[in-house]
Amino acid sequence: MPNLLYAEFIKFKRRKIFLFGILAALIFPVFNSALLSEFNFASIQSGVREDNAFLLLMPMLIILAANLFFVEQDNNTLKNLLCIPIPPKKLVIVKLLVLLLFSITFQITGFAVSTVIAVIKNIPIVDPFFQFFLTVSTGILIWAAALPCIVLVIWFNKSYLLSIIIVFFYTLTNYVMHFSDAIMMQPIGLNAGTLMPVPMIFRWLYQFYKPAGDIQTAFYKRFSQYFASTPICFFVLLLEAFICIYIMFRIYDNREN
Amino acid sequence: MNELIIETKNLSKHYGEQKSVDNLNLHVKQGRIYGLLGRNGAGKTTTMKMLLNLSNPTSGEISIFGENIYGNEGKILPRIGSLIEAPGFYPNLTGTENLKIYALLRGVSKRNAIESALEVVGLPYNDRKLFSQYSLGMKQRLAIALAIMHDPELLILDEPINGLDPIGIAEVRTFIRELCEVKKKTILISSHILSEIALLADDIGIIDHGILLEEQSLSELEDKNSKYINFVVSDPAQAARILEKNFKTVNFIVEGNHSIRLYDDNLSVSLLNRTFIENGLEVSEAHTCEDTLEDYFKRVTGGEGIA
Numbered sequence: 001m002p003n004l005l006y007a008e009f010i011k012f013k014r015r016k017i018f019l020f021g022i023l024a025a026l027i028f029p030v031f032n033s034a035l036l037s038e039f040n041f042a043s044i045q046s047g048v049r050e051d052n053a054f055l056l057l058m059p060m061l062i063i064l065a066a067n068l069f070f071v072e073q074d075n076n077t078l079k080n081l082l083c084i085p086i087p088p089k090k091l092v093i094v095k096l097l098v099l100l101l102f103s104i105t106f107q108i109t110g111f112a113v114s115t116v117i118a119v120i121k122n123i124p125i126v127d128p129f130f131q132f133f134l135t136v137s138t139g140i141l142i143w144a145a146a147l148p149c150i151v152l153v154i155w156f157n158k159s160y161l162l163s164i165i166i167v168f169f170y171t172l173t174n175y176v177m178h179f180s181d182a183i184m185m186q187p188i189g190l191n192a193g194t195l196m197p198v199p200m201i202f203r204w205l206y207q208f209y210k211p212a213g214d215i216q217t218a219f220y221k222r223f224s225q226y227f228a229s230t231p232i233c234f235f236v237l238l239l240e241a242f243i244c245i246y247i248m249f250r251i252y253d254n255r256e257n
Numbered sequence: 258m259n260e261l262i263i264e265t266k267n268l269s270k271h272y273g274e275q276k277s278v279d280n281l282n283l284h285v286k287q288g289r290i291y292g293l294l295g296r297n298g299a300g301k302t303t304t305m306k307m308l309l310n311l312s313n314p315t316s317g318e319i320s321i322f323g324e325n326i327y328g329n330e331g332k333i334l335p336r337i338g339s340l341i342e343a344p345g346f347y348p349n350l351t352g353t354e355n356l357k358i359y360a361l362l363r364g365v366s367k368r369n370a371i372e373s374a375l376e377v378v379g380l381p382y383n384d385r386k387l388f389s390q391y392s393l394g395m396k397q398r399l400a401i402a403l404a405i406m407h408d409p410e411l412l413i414l415d416e417p418i419n420g421l422d423p424i425g426i427a428e429v430r431t432f433i434r435e436l437c438e439v440k441k442k443t444i445l446i447s448s449h450i451l452s453e454i455a456l457l458a459d460d461i462g463i464i465d466h467g468i469l470l471e472e473q474s475l476s477e478l479e480d481k482n483s484k485y486i487n488f489v490v491s492d493p494a495q496a497a498r499i500l501e502k503n504f505k506t507v508n509f510i511v512e513g514n515h516s517i518r519l520y521d522d523n524l525s526v527s528l529l530n531r532t533f534i535e536n537g538l539e540v541s542e543a544h545t546c547e548d549t550l551e552d553y554f555k556r557v558t559g560g561e562g563i564a
Binding site: 010013081083084085086 | 309330331335346350358359364
């Protein structure tokens with residue numbers, strides 16, 4: 001498995017997709033520090049988790065997944081791997097592992113840049129380990145959140161244009177949903193606020209937010225009864241991830257070369 | 258040396274109503290080159306894909322190294338080197354970098370395995386040229402290097418000379434023979450080019466419309482090639498009547514307006530010639546001939562020739 005993982009990275013030598021992807025983690029921390037006047041470290045890191053992860057990381061994971069999964073088809077190399085033999089399931093797992101590593105690295109980069117900006121602006125670094133935990137956890141959860149869309153990308157097979165359209169709608173739908181009271185203000189159960197990944201992650205993350213001002217405090221109080229606990233959030237997202245991985249296995253099993 | 262390395266029993270692959278491979282019984286012996294000969298679309302690649310577990314058969318069994326391929330892929334496939342259809346590599350990597358990936362995944366421990374494989378196919382080691390800049394011939398050579406890099410006991414090569422220039426074809430032919438004769442590899446090679454198979458193979462299987470029509474050694478096939486006497490006469494129909502009446506034989510074929518082929522080579526050419534002339538026929542040519550492998554191919558496939 002380590003060799004297979006290493007090979008996945010070698011395949012992208014001279015292609016800057018990983019590098020540009022990680023550099024994108026700088027966008028929101030730099031943008032926020034220039035245009036917004038964040039007053040505490042938690043608030044800065046909250047921006048990294050929500051803006052960076054919901055708006056940038058999610059679509060990038062799906063675009064990267066399309067590249068990772070299509071690279072074998074585009075270059076007719078799947079037969080070489082299957083003849084080694086590398087089982088298709090193992091190939092799926094290793095590609096998902098690459099995505100997970102990318103997701104975590106992206107979040108850590110965002111955390112590091114935001115921390116540097118906070119230091120430069122003389123903002124006290126409070127609870128750095130807890131903030132780090134939340135940011136890395138968001139990376140894991142966003143990876144799980146991207147999987148339903150990646151299933152669609154694999155299912156539709158070899159169409160980058162379709163992948164981009166799917167990415168656009170999936171990201172937008174998820175992002176818009178987390179602003180909707182009708183979706184978010186619902187108890188845990190079989191509803192969009194629980195089953196859609198970004199609303200679920202937001203329900204978990206928001207409990208760690210430090211509200212400022214009357215409006216935020218009132219919203220925090222109103223929303224607090226719908227917060228998702230850490231085990232519930234991870235359970236739901238990882239269960240969805242397992243279902244998606246199972247579907248990916250089935251797609252690969254039923255596909256002939 | 259007659260142990261079977263590959264054996265299939267009633268191997269079939271159907272796509273809906275279409276029978277791509279139909280009840281194929283293939284026998285590849287150890288240390289020999291088996292040439293699978295057939296036109297494009299005859300079922301050669303589908304057969305090879307099934308042997309490599311890249312495609313599931315509709316029915317039938319495949320035994321390689323004496324074991325059923327299904328359930329034993331992990332044991333069998335590492336002992337095989339293969340080239341199926343067009344070469345597939347990562348375009349943003351050099352040839353050496355591409356091979357390094359597969360060496361890593363195969364766990365090739367021999368230090369100079371990549372360098373040796375590239376040397377065999379005449380490609381430079383650690384060259385900076387990317388695969389995307391390779392010519393078709395170079396791509397094909399790299400694919401062959403990949404197939405032999407891990408020193409497999411069995412090679413399955415699907416049209417390995419595709420895209421090669423005449424010198425490249427001769428080089429590939431030489432090293433395939435060397436692999437078999439010097440390194441004692443067993444090789445299954447497919448081609449639609451009859452002359453290549455005739456030059457390379459020890460055993461030949463002729464496949465047409467998914468059916469294996471013949472499976473014999475090259476020497477057996479050559480022995481079976483019919484000898485015949487070809488006459489160019491003024492009236493082949495009358496010549497045919499003379500053959501039937503005077504020589505009591507119907508083992509002939511009238512070809513065109515002036516030619517007749519007599520497959521009974523026990524008869525004396527001079528006697529036949531004299532008899533035709535005595536019966537008022539003009540005989541302008543009389544030759545003793547032998548069918549070529551292509552003639553044989555035409556006969557068994559009941560159709561047109563092959564390249």
